[in-house]
Amino acid sequence: MEVAIGMFPQVLVDGLILGFMYALIALGYTMVYGVLQLINFAHSEIFVVGAFIGVEILLGLKAAGWLGSVPPLLLILLLVAAGMAASGLLAVGVERVAYRPLRGAPRLVPLISAIGVSFFLQDAVRLLESLWRNAFYLVYPPVDFFDIRIHFGEIFDISLKSIIVIVAAIGMLICLTLIVNRTKMGKAIRAVAEDQATASLMGINVNRIISLTFFIGGAMGGAAGVLFGVQYSLINPYTGFIPGIKAFTAAVLGGIGNIPGAMAGGLVLGLLEAFSASYLSLLTGGAFGAEYKDILAFSLLIVILIFRPRGLLGEVVAEKA
Amino acid sequence: MNGRLVRSLIALAAGIALLAGPSAEAQQTIKIATQSPLSGEQAALGEGIKLGTQLAVEKFKGPLEKMGFKVQLVPFDDQAKPDVGVANAKNIVADPDILLLIGHLNSGVALPSSEVYKEVDLAMISPANTNPLITDRNYKNVSRVCGRDDVQGDVGATFAKEQLKVKSAYVLHDKTLYGQGVAEFFRDKSKKLGIEVLGFEGTEEKANFDPIITPMKAQNPQLMYFGGIYNQAAVLLKQAREKGMTKTIFLGPDGMDSSEMVKIAGKTAVGMYYTTVVGPPTIYPEAKGFIADYKKQFGKDPEPFAAQAYDSTALGLKAIEAAVKAAGNKKPTRATVSAEVRKVRNFKGITGAITFDEKGDPAKAKYFIIQVVSDDPGKWGQNKLIKTLEIAAPAMKKM
Numbered sequence: 001m002e003v004a005i006g007m008f009p010q011v012l013v014d015g016l017i018l019g020f021m022y023a024l025i026a027l028g029y030t031m032v033y034g035v036l037q038l039i040n041f042a043h044s045e046i047f048v049v050g051a052f053i054g055v056e057i058l059l060g061l062k063a064a065g066w067l068g069s070v071p072p073l074l075l076i077l078l079l080v081a082a083g084m085a086a087s088g089l090l091a092v093g094v095e096r097v098a099y100r101p102l103r104g105a106p107r108l109v110p111l112i113s114a115i116g117v118s119f120f121l122q123d124a125v126r127l128l129e130s131l132w133r134n135a136f137y138l139v140y141p142p143v144d145f146f147d148i149r150i151h152f153g154e155i156f157d158i159s160l161k162s163i164i165v166i167v168a169a170i171g172m173l174i175c176l177t178l179i180v181n182r183t184k185m186g187k188a189i190r191a192v193a194e195d196q197a198t199a200s201l202m203g204i205n206v207n208r209i210i211s212l213t214f215f216i217g218g219a220m221g222g223a224a225g226v227l228f229g230v231q232y233s234l235i236n237p238y239t240g241f242i243p244g245i246k247a248f249t250a251a252v253l254g255g256i257g258n259i260p261g262a263m264a265g266g267l268v269l270g271l272l273e274a275f276s277a278s279y280l281s282l283l284t285g286g287a288f289g290a291e292y293k294d295i296l297a298f299s300l301l302i303v304i305l306i307f308r309p310r311g312l313l314g315e316v317v318a319e320k321a
Numbered sequence: 322m323n324g325r326l327v328r329s330l331i332a333l334a335a336g337i338a339l340l341a342g343p344s345a346e347a348q349q350t351i352k353i354a355t356q357s358p359l360s361g362e363q364a365a366l367g368e369g370i371k372l373g374t375q376l377a378v379e380k381f382k383g384p385l386e387k388m389g390f391k392v393q394l395v396p397f398d399d400q401a402k403p404d405v406g407v408a409n410a411k412n413i414v415a416d417p418d419i420l421l422l423i424g425h426l427n428s429g430v431a432l433p434s435s436e437v438y439k440e441v442d443l444a445m446i447s448p449a450n451t452n453p454l455i456t457d458r459n460y461k462n463v464s465r466v467c468g469r470d471d472v473q474g475d476v477g478a479t480f481a482k483e484q485l486k487v488k489s490a491y492v493l494h495d496k497t498l499y500g501q502g503v504a505e506f507f508r509d510k511s512k513k514l515g516i517e518v519l520g521f522e523g524t525e526e527k528a529n530f531d532p533i534i535t536p537m538k539a540q541n542p543q544l545m546y547f548g549g550i551y552n553q554a555a556v557l558l559k560q561a562r563e564k565g566m567t568k569t570i571f572l573g574p575d576g577m578d579s580s581e582m583v584k585i586a587g588k589t590a591v592g593m594y595y596t597t598v599v600g601p602p603t604i605y606p607e608a609k610g611f612i613a614d615y616k617k618q619f620g621k622d623p624e625p626f627a628a629q630a631y632d633s634t635a636l637g638l639k640a641i642e643a644a645v646k647a648a649g650n651k652k653p654t655r656a657t658v659s660a661e662v663r664k665v666r667n668f669k670g671i672t673g674a675i676t677f678d679e680k681g682d683p684a685k686a687k688y689f690i691i692q693v694v695s696d697d698p699g700k701w702g703q704n705k706l707i708k709t710l711e712i713a714a715p716a717m718k719k720m
Contacts (some may be wrong), residue, residue: 007539014531136362137552139585147563157565232528234556234585236362239528277532281522289522290532291496 004282009156011278012271017162017231019270020169024224025247026254026262027176028091028217034257035193035213037107038099041114044244045121046091046218050083050225051235052125055138057082062141072145076164076230083226084219091218092211094121100207125237137236140229165227172223173263176216180259189213193257246273249301255311264312273297349652350391351641353378353634354413356406356424356434359398362552365581367426369624370448371396374423376614377634384642388650392638395419399430406430410437419443420644420658421637423630428452428470429498435463442656446637448629451575451598452502456681459717462659464677466633466670467626468598468686470499472712473574474506474548476688477596480708481544482514485570485594489517491542493533493557495549496523503574504548516544527553530560538566545569550576555585562589575599578625578691580701588696594707599672600689601702602628604709608671622702632670640665682714 025047032040057079061067070078098117102110129135146161180186191199192209200206228243229235246269254265276297277290304312355374357367375394382392397413399406406425413419414437422438422445425431431450438445439460447455447465451473455465481487490511494504501523508518519540524533537545538561545561547554558571571590575597583590602608602623611631615623640661644653647661668675676684690708694700 003536003539007535010535010538011532014535018529018531136360136364142587149563149565151565159563228528232556233559234528234552236527274532278535281520282536286521290524290526291522293532 004279007156007278009152011274013156013158013162014278015271015274016267017165017270018274019267020166020173021224021228021231021243021266022247022250022270023263023266024169024172024220024227025243026251026266027173027259028221029248029251030254030256030259030262031189031213031217031220033251034259035189035210036099036103036110038110039114039248039256040091040094040099040214040217041111041244041248042094042098042117042121043091043217043221044240044247045118045125046087046094047221047225047228047244048125048235048237048240049090049121050087050222051229051239052129052138052225052237053083053086053222054079054226054229055140055235058141058143059138067141067143072143075143076146076168079226079230080168080223083222085222087222087225088215088219091214091221095211095214100210122237122240129237137234140233140235142233146230161230165231168223168227172220176220177259179216185212246297249297253301253304253311255313258311258313261311261313268300268312269297272300349389350393350418351385351420351652352393352395352416352418353637354395354397354419354422354424355630356397356399356409356413356422356430357426358401359396361400363401363426363550365579366449366624366626367398367401369627370424370426370630372615372619373448373623373627373630374634376611376618377631377638380614381635381638385638385645388642388645390645390652393418397424399425399427399434401427401430403430403433406434407437410434414438414441414443420641420653420655421446421634423448423633423637425450426626427497427499428455428502431455432498435460438462442654442659444637444640444655444659444662446633446662448633449599449626450499452498453715454498456714457717459680461663462655464662464681466629466636466672466675466683468688468712469682469714470503470574471506471715472686473596473598473688474503474508475510476690476710476712477503477507477546477572477574478510478514478516480594480596480690481511481546481570481572482516484707485544485572487516487543487570489519489540489542490544490546491520491537491540491569492518492522492546492548493520493537494523494547495553496525497549500547500549500574500576502548504546507546507548507574524553527556530557531564533557534561534564534566537561538564542569545571547571547573548576549573551579551582551585555582555590558593559586559589570594572596575625580624580698583693583696583701584698590693591696593693595691595693597625597689597691598686599625599629600687600706600709601625601691601704602671603702604689604706605672607669607673611671628672632668632672632675635670636665636668636675637662639668678714678717680714680717685711685713687711 028043098113148160149157151157250265250269251262254261273293277293280288355371357370378394397409428450451470453471492508494500519542571593573595577595578597643661644657678684688710692705
């Protein structure tokens, strides 16, 4: 019991880090769904591309011998910015090639196209990396500054990179909320989500707004990819699958299409996962281990969907006529 | 369809058959297949098996070629996945020219695949599979040249107790047949020796080990054991050290034996221990020529199991020769090759002399305990050998 109480703060922080990561990825699913009613299953690969851009930049800097001389905060800004740009552009490209020609088709068609793009991107990343580095996974080179740890007592401590992850995620979530709710651009996005035809009659360029939505969603995914890499250090072309599925679950949990819902869903899922994984084994005397965490997470999803089909922060987002 | 076209096609096909017939008679082909992961995260180890076999085929195919056979290597990629291994195995047994299989890397792949080989009595010699079940099923066609997990787990636990003097351990595994198996043997032996086992848990996680590390750290074990392969172990070790478990000793089985371990874990891997059934090639005095050849041909140091694959192949080729002779210089059946493999006595390989016992285990296998000394992947071969043990395989269990 002492052990269980002693590790509580650590588990809380682990869960928050994971939760913010899920929340960032979930935003991509939720924004695209809000505007197009499309579940962009290629989003987990867009996330992975961000992670690979980050590691490539770090490896490039390391090879050039500059890794130690770049100020760490500038470095993380550079990584996140590059990951956001690359993933954002990729998401726009994917929409252009795989979804736009299918707009107006039955909803199942772009969904299948999305799954196809997802497989294509996985193997494209794998092909490029095996040609370029002859490696099937890449390791984020350690940056000493990120690994500095702040200790609070015996069991609880937190590394600087975890703090960076949390701060960056909160910053981006706030920015996104402001963009969507306070700017003209955000107004246009909401208008397109409400009704594409009417929005276009009001002089909104629907295609441009949809591209923009994909760019923002993709960029959030790319940032999450970079942060994921910095935090957990090992990535491969298939790394995105599990976080992608979890983030999608988070988006549904919070009420898909709903931005604060995606954040709430991500945090709930991250905390639930951290707590169930860390405590299951202790509480059941070793009968159930950390591996059962996913069952709990998905059971919660099912329960929520049965009793609150629109998700935690459910509201009717975009009524289609 | 045009009748004339059909007739001329049939004539053409018959002509090709006539042309091909006699020449195939004149020079028959014997194929040696390998199965190991050639892509994916375990490709480094799997490629070592393929390249070791390739070297041996090139070096020892002479006698068979003199008897009029063409000897050919056919590598298969099992991707470390049981389903892929079994699918490949079906292709392998469908090709009558394949008389010998060298592989696999993973016991979880080798077990179902060898059920397919067994149907046609195809000889399988494993350079790397350590799960006891591989030979405990007592199949006549399945042999291995390396040690076993039940012994390896015991060796690890004994080392932890007697040399490292640890009192508590936390045991993790990767939920595969191999990893969980060796972890269970380690746990059971540790308990017998009086080491307190604080936790025992499996995980398929590859990136985020936080939920495992936090409870482990809270119980502060003196030793952490991971039954599994380096691609998970290295990340776990790195994250555990980063989370402040700096004093806990890290010990693992032969799945840790790859330079990838330090590529991923960096300096956090220095000082860790692993037990293995195969020593680095440098510790075998006979292997000098092999290392030089390997370096010359492939431009890198042999990975673990490459030398064992080389020995397995050399032994297998000897058995095929004997089977050819017994068949009167004709291509032998798969069953005779399997029988001849077991008949080989005191085969002088580069990793020592090999004799199989009645169920296909080496009569005496070597077990090594090794400590990592440098975070430079190029220096993996120079890791410090702490101890070498020679232990006979447990006798066959009476069913």
